[in-house]
Amino acid sequence: DAGITQSPRHKVTETGTPVTLRCHQTENHRYMYWYRQDPGHGLRLIHYSYGVKDTDKGEVSDGYSVSRSKTEDFLLTLESATSSQTSVYFCATSPGTSRSYEQYFGPGTRLTVT
Amino acid sequence: AQSVTQLDSQVPVFEEAPVELRCNYSSSVSVYLFWYVQYPNQGLQLLLKYLSGxxxxxxxxxxxxxxxxxxxxxxxxxxxxxxxxxxxxxCAVSDRGGSQGNLIFGKGTKLSVKP
Incomplete structure (x- = not known):
């Protein structure tokens, strides 16, 4: 399995505050992804990165921004947290080869916005 | 656009019985297909994948x-x-010809195995 860590693992924050979640990988994978998981919705892609400083929006990107200054780190920022952003956030990575787009997932971050 | 439908949100079954979890997808192009499993309070783990053959x-x-x-x-x-x-x-699907390898996930099926 790819070595993927997420920090923090749990966070409670207040509405209107900025929040940054970190994903760190040790596998030198090219692609990195941020998903949110909500009951009844499965996983929905927020943003993804296809290289250092190369990012793009996913299905539910409003209210989120990302940055990737190093291959191993992918940051997700909620500029001004809202209660609708209470969720479990998963980071994933992929080598992105033409043979397979298998993704490897981190353990998740449970975010509660009060 | 691609989509994935998992036809059952919950499947209860007794231990040692067979089980089938259903997945249908919609895509205008050829796809890769995946099944992932998520145990309580954990991330997703790949169960299997179809690429070709x-x-x-x-x-x-x-x-x-x-x-x-x-x-x-x-x-x-x-x-x-x-x-x-x-x-x-x-269940998840990826566009075979896509360059970003983005996965589209179904909404999940909760399998509950009872003794």
Whole structure:
């Protein structure tokens, strides 16, 4: 399995505050992804990165921004947290080869916005 | 646009019984298909994948899935389940020709194995 860590693992924050979640990988994978998981919705892609400083929006990107200054780190920022952003956030990575787009997932971050 | 439909949100089954979790996809292009499992309070783990070749794919923990192109389905099966198979299962599809490898996930099926 790819070595993927997420920090923090749990966070409670207040509405209107900025929040940054970190994903760190040790596998030198090219692609990195941020998903949110909500009951009844499965996983929905927020943003993804296809290289250092190369990012793009996913299905539910409003209210989120990302940055990737190093291959191993992918940051997700909620500029001004809202209660609708209470969720479990998963980071994933992929080598992105033409043979397979298998993704490897981190353990998740449970975010509660009060 | 691609989409994935998991036809059952919850599947209760008794231990040692067979199980089938259903997945249908919609896509205008050729696809890769995946099944992931999520145990409580954990991330997702790959069970199996279909890339090409044989339409019957075997994965970990005794699971298998069959790709049916004409029915656009990729159903997951196990002949005899264990209590430890209790988890949520996600079907996912990726555009074979895409460059970003983005996965589209179904909404999940919760498998509950009872003694």
């Amino acid at each position: 044989s339409t019957l794919v075997k994965g970990i923990n005794g699971f298998e899935a069959e790709f049916n192109k004409s029915q656009t389905s990729f159903h997951l099966r196990k002949p005899s389940v264990h209590i430890s198979d209790t988890a949520e299962y996600f």
